[in-house]
Amino acid sequence: MVVKDGVISPSGSNDPDFDTWLSQQLQFNEPHLDDDGFCERVMADLPPAPAKRSERRATRYQYAAVVAASAIVCWQFPLDEVLAQAAQQSISLYSLVGVAVLSSLVAMTGGIFAARR
Amino acid sequence: MNLNDEDLIRRVVEDGDQRAYAQLVRRYQSQLRFSLRQLCDGDQGLADDMAQEAFIKAYKALPAFRGDARFSTWLYRIAYNLVMSHKRKNAPEVDQEAVDRAQSDQSVEEAQQLGMARDLNSAMGELSDAQRQAVHLCMQRGFSHEEAASIMKLPLGTVKSHVNRARAKLQTLLQAWREEVVSG
Numbered sequence: 001m002v003v004k005d006g007v008i009s010p011s012g013s014n015d016p017d018f019d020t021w022l023s024q025q026l027q028f029n030e031p032h033l034d035d036d037g038f039c040e041r042v043m044a045d046l047p048p049a050p051a052k053r054s055e056r057r058a059t060r061y062q063y064a065a066v067v068a069a070s071a072i073v074c075w076q077f078p079l080d081e082v083l084a085q086a087a088q089q090s091i092s093l094y095s096l097v098g099v100a101v102l103s104s105l106v107a108m109t110g111g112i113f114a115a116r117r
Numbered sequence: 118m119n120l121n122d123e124d125l126i127r128r129v130v131e132d133g134d135q136r137a138y139a140q141l142v143r144r145y146q147s148q149l150r151f152s153l154r155q156l157c158d159g160d161q162g163l164a165d166d167m168a169q170e171a172f173i174k175a176y177k178a179l180p181a182f183r184g185d186a187r188f189s190t191w192l193y194r195i196a197y198n199l200v201m202s203h204k205r206k207n208a209p210e211v212d213q214e215a216v217d218r219a220q221s222d223q224s225v226e227e228a229q230q231l232g233m234a235r236d237l238n239s240a241m242g243e244l245s246d247a248q249r250q251a252v253h254l255c256m257q258r259g260f261s262h263e264e265a266a267s268i269m270k271l272p273l274g275t276v277k278s279h280v281n282r283a284r285a286k287l288q289t290l291l292q293a294w295r296e297e298v299v300s301g
Binding site for chain 1: 256
């Protein structure tokens, strides 16, 4: 059965190039759909873009630098002398440790904020 | 600048460059919306909604896209899944008004088309849904049988069988046009 101009007639034979011809016809007859605001609608509904990988990497380097700097400061800190002085002047060891921890936290937080800016 | 899909995807994932994604949307919107219109039985509004959802879903999943398949295959798979899942959920509720509207639009368009296009549409209408989708993906979109099988979530042999049967039917129905081209 063959259809041409809406008229049905008996069938024809096989054709090896039929696939190519059919693909061409299907593609040729396909209309191009105008964007018509479609792209804008999609983009408007996308979630916010995540931080760039380079920015994330830079942030990690900044944290690492602050931690390394804090470690060097702690390493250089004359802890033995301070403890000896504390013992001599009968300063509470617990309050001394508390003050030290708080100071370190403040310093690290300040360092992180400064580095991020 | 016309970058290929891989470069655009890299920009989106590594730099969070949404303009690169907009370029991908513009590149595939027409093809995907046209394909989904066929899949949604002519409901253009539903097809566009599904296409929009597919692009958004693809964007969210883009960091997990490993590049094993082409971006277009991956996008079509997402879109087809969305439509099929929508059809399963909304099987009894067909927006008949939208379908009628689309069909009446189609009739106006068809009246303007030449005989070949009209007969081609008519012949495609003779195919089953699965055959039509298989032919559309393989012969119109240029996907391989494997890609079409992955998109349609069907075994490779089934897709090949759909394409072969559809080809035979179309070859019979459109033989007169083909002979006319060959004979010049």
